[in-house]
Amino acid sequence: MKHIIYVVTFLFVCLCTTSFSQKITYNYLVDSSNIDTKKVMTLFENYIHSKPDSLYDNPYWNNEEKKQYKNFDFLARGEFYPSLYMGFPIHVLSIKSNHGLYEIKAQFSNCENGTPYILCIANFYAKKENEEYRLYNALPINRQQWLNIKVGWVNYYYPPYHKFDTLKAQKMNLFIIETCKNLGVEPTSFTYYMSNDFDEIQRLRGFDYWIGMGGEIKPTGRGGNNEVFCSGMGENYFHEPYHVLIGPHYLNQHWWTSEGMATYLGGSRGYSLEWHLKRMNTYLKSNPNINFNNMLSLRTMDEYSDYRYVIGGLIAKRIYEKGGWNLIKEFMNTGNSDEDYYKAIEKYLGVKRADLNEYIRKQIEIEANK
Numbered sequence: 001m002k003h004i005i006y007v008v009t010f011l012f013v014c015l016c017t018t019s020f021s022q023k024i025t026y027n028y029l030v031d032s033s034n035i036d037t038k039k040v041m042t043l044f045e046n047y048i049h050s051k052p053d054s055l056y057d058n059p060y061w062n063n064e065e066k067k068q069y070k071n072f073d074f075l076a077r078g079e080f081y082p083s084l085y086m087g088f089p090i091h092v093l094s095i096k097s098n099h100g101l102y103e104i105k106a107q108f109s110n111c112e113n114g115t116p117y118i119l120c121i122a123n124f125y126a127k128k129e130n131e132e133y134r135l136y137n138a139l140p141i142n143r144q145q146w147l148n149i150k151v152g153w154v155n156y157y158y159p160p161y162h163k164f165d166t167l168k169a170q171k172m173n174l175f176i177i178e179t180c181k182n183l184g185v186e187p188t189s190f191t192y193y194m195s196n197d198f199d200e201i202q203r204l205r206g207f208d209y210w211i212g213m214g215g216e217i218k219p220t221g222r223g224g225n226n227e228v229f230c231s232g233m234g235e236n237y238f239h240e241p242y243h244v245l246i247g248p249h250y251l252n253q254h255w256w257t258s259e260g261m262a263t264y265l266g267g268s269r270g271y272s273l274e275w276h277l278k279r280m281n282t283y284l285k286s287n288p289n290i291n292f293n294n295m296l297s298l299r300t301m302d303e304y305s306d307y308r309y310v311i312g313g314l315i316a317k318r319i320y321e322k323g324g325w326n327l328i329k330e331f332m333n334t335g336n337s338d339e340d341y342y343k344a345i346e347k348y349l350g351v352k353r354a355d356l357n358e359y360i361r362k363q364i365e366i367e368a369n370k
């Protein structure tokens with residue numbers, strides 16, 4: 001039996017649609033001769049070859065989601081840059097049907113010098129809309145297995161094993177109301193998905209595997225488009241909601257300002273700014289060569305602390321302490337470029353770029369010893 005599968009697999013692997021730019025191949029499919037499976041295969045191929053990385057009224061996606069969302073293909077953007085459809089050859093691993101609902105499991109990968117490089121394994125759904133098969137997102141289908149409750153501004157989704165904490169949800173709402181008031185923004189409702197492990201969130205979205213998966217399980221969050229995905233932090237992780245609520249209203253700011261404010265108010269990777277500053281202080285003592293005069297070129301300290309969050313948070317904290325919300329609002333409107341950021345620090349904190357290394361190291365020391 002194994003041999004037959006190998007042969008069939010080989011045949012299917014050879015059935016490539018090489019005339020198109022994004023190559024699609026198939027693993028052994030149990031019912032590939034079935035008329036409906038064939039239709040689903042054609043639908044998927046048509047979609048992949050229809051420039052799914054550009055936004056237009058794509059005929060292969062269902063109308064219901066297209067009407068509701070501008071970025072109707074939830075996997076297209078956000079996870080990979082510039083897009084999931086950046087040209088990786090696609091290998092369809094399986095097509096499973098459940099009473100008319102088809103799940104297409106597709107691997108996006110290439111092979112260099114005999115070593116496979118797998119970007120992700122993503123699930124697409126297909127079902128009939130007005131007698132024709134159309135593609136659907138995995139998220140709204142998968143979340144039917146999760147529990148859902150709306151508390152104030154937040155529409156929570158969580159796995160059935162989780163015991164919902166209403167007090168934490170109320171704290172989240174207080175944070176939303178206070179932060180929006182302080183920054184002169186109208187609150188908006190958003191959806192908040194939470195789980196213990198980020199892999200559960202990714203599976204919910206449709207990813208069985210993605211490049212970067214693995215490592216120690218630690219608090220993780222992502223946000224955008226009125227949605228927050230986070231793991232390990234429960235009902236009141238403020239960092240990502242901060243971005244979702246405030247980000248669209250302050251477009252003329254450096255990304256360190258945006259990350260710094262989110263970390264100052266909501267922590268990063270599940271830990272407070274104070275926690276990160278204490279760790280960074282210890283780290284800097286044994287790394288005297290790190291120079292903050294060039295701080296915007298610094299990236300990660302380790303898997304928990306990034307300079308843009310921690311130093312960005314420290315700068316935001318100092319500006320708040322100097323002039324409250326009014327000065328913060330001004331600071332959040334000082335331009336996107338690196339030069340703008342250094343200039344704003346000089347303007348609002350009186351620290352020249354050439355003195356930043358001394359200043360930042362001293363301020364971290366002060367914060368760590370509080």
Ligand SMILES: [Zn+2]
Binds near residue numbers: 239243259262
């Ligand atoms: Zn952030």
